[in-house]
Amino acid sequence: MRSTKRPSNRSNRVAQLVRPLVRALHPYVPGEQPKIRGLIKLNTNENPYPPAPRVLRTVQAAVDGRLRLYPNPSAEGLRAKLAQLHRCRPENIIVGNGSDELLALAVRAFVEPNARRKMPDAKWAKATVQYFTPSYSLYPVLAEIHGAATNAVPLNADFSLPGVADLKRRKHWDFNAALTLVTTPNAPSGRGYSRKALETLCQAQRGVIVLDEAYVDFADAHALPLALRHPQVLVARTFSKAYSLCFQRVGYLVGHPELIGALHKIRDSYNVNGLGQIAAEATLDNLAYYRANFRRIIATRGWLAGELTKLSFQVLPSQTNFILVRPPQFPAEIWLQSLRANRVLVRWFGAPEVRDYLRITIGTRAEAASLVSAARKILAGGGRIASTKWAG
Numbered sequence: 001m002r003s004t005k006r007p008s009n010r011s012n013r014v015a016q017l018v019r020p021l022v023r024a025l026h027p028y029v030p031g032e033q034p035k036i037r038g039l040i041k042l043n044t045n046e047n048p049y050p051p052a053p054r055v056l057r058t059v060q061a062a063v064d065g066r067l068r069l070y071p072n073p074s075a076e077g078l079r080a081k082l083a084q085l086h087r088c089r090p091e092n093i094i095v096g097n098g099s100d101e102l103l104a105l106a107v108r109a110f111v112e113p114n115a116r117r118k119m120p121d122a123k124w125a126k127a128t129v130q131y132f133t134p135s136y137s138l139y140p141v142l143a144e145i146h147g148a149a150t151n152a153v154p155l156n157a158d159f160s161l162p163g164v165a166d167l168k169r170r171k172h173w174d175f176n177a178a179l180t181l182v183t184t185p186n187a188p189s190g191r192g193y194s195r196k197a198l199e200t201l202c203q204a205q206r207g208v209i210v211l212d213e214a215y216v217d218f219a220d221a222h223a224l225p226l227a228l229r230h231p232q233v234l235v236a237r238t239f240s241k242a243y244s245l246c247f248q249r250v251g252y253l254v255g256h257p258e259l260i261g262a263l264h265k266i267r268d269s270y271n272v273n274g275l276g277q278i279a280a281e282a283t284l285d286n287l288a289y290y291r292a293n294f295r296r297i298i299a300t301r302g303w304l305a306g307e308l309t310k311l312s313f314q315v316l317p318s319q320t321n322f323i324l325v326r327p328p329q330f331p332a333e334i335w336l337q338s339l340r341a342n343r344v345l346v347r348w349f350g351a352p353e354v355r356d357y358l359r360i361t362i363g364t365r366a367e368a369a370s371l372v373s374a375a376r377k378i379l380a381g382g383g384r385i386a387s388t389k390w391a392g
């Protein structure tokens with residue numbers, strides 16, 4: 001009884017143990033991972049195809065008494081393989097527990113915390129994380145966690161990249177920002193940016209600039225050479241989406257050894273789990289399998305875009321494994337619920353620039369066909385949300 005006497009006072013006192021910054025924090029909201037059978041999951045940009053059979057066998061064979069040992073602390077074997085793939089040195093590479101971890105490390109290594117309203121401009125720039133909107137919604141969260149300032153600058157209305165001359169004229173962009181994060185190809189719009197446009201931006205930027213290429217394997221072009229050509233440029237890649245390895249959490253950054261070395265200094269000693277290292281290395285030995293899957297996903301992307309266009313969806317051009325679409329007749333949020341009632345899960349973001357859109361992951365051809373059937377049914381039924389019990 002005693003402990004329930006004044007619960008509100010007590011929980012208030014416990015809350016005081018947490019830093020004010022953390023108490024006020026708006027955490028990142030990941031896409032739903034529901035455990036509903038028969039659900040078609042097109043909401044978190046996972047690859048619909050499993051890892052290569054040889055990757056699965058290699059991971060399975062590694063599950064034995066060795067699990068008691070610490071893994072290689074710097075993912076040496078994996079870094080050597082990645083260096084070979086990208087024609088650079090292992091010193092140019094750091095592997096992380098997903099690229100999310102590396103983005104967080106970059107904020108901690110390059111950005112001053114404790115941004116204050118009245119800082120002089122030069123100090124403010126050193127405490128600034130800069131990014132375009134819309135882009136990856138984790139960026140502002142990482143800045144907030146660190147106590148850094150943010151500079152969110154809108155992309156052009158069609159989600160294309162503003163040119164450097166435009167950015168200079170509009171004055172909102174900070175060419176001295178300590179850290180600039182660019183999602184390329186962009187998420188959630190799916191738009192790709194040319195290497196030339198990115199290089200022009202990188203050359204104008206005096207702080208560190210990370211090109212977050214999480215979806216680049218589904219694009220016509222990539223910008224990796226920029227990380228080896230310009231010392232302030234880092235390129236982020238991940239095994240999650242294109243290489244069907246979200247579960248294992250492996251991502252990496254490529255760049256100048258000075259910046260990469262700074263990140264190595266501040267990471268956890270064993271930041272990449274052993275099975276993840278083994279899975280990622282095996283993945284690099286089976287690239288042909290994955291490249292065939294990229295072609296299938298790109299083909300399905302074209303098919304789905306065509307079918308949805310026929311149903312009067314506005315489909316934005318995509319260089320990724322998802323499409324951003326503006327659905328007809330009903331608000332996007334109603335579409336989200338109606339599709340869910342038809343066992344198809346897609347993603348909707350409430351941010352003003354994208355609230356009229358749905359983001360749809362490209363699944364298998366059969367999954368895409370189910371989505372199209374569900375959309376037809378919803379249009380025929382006037383958008384009503386079926387009151388089925390299954391959704392719980």
Ligand SMILES: *Cc1c(COP(=O)(O)O)cnc(C)c1O
Binds near residue numbers: 097136214237238239
């Ligand atoms: C999914 C995603 C990541 C994170 O990838 P992980 O390696 O799984 O942490 C990073 N950036 C963007 C833009 C993403 O969409």
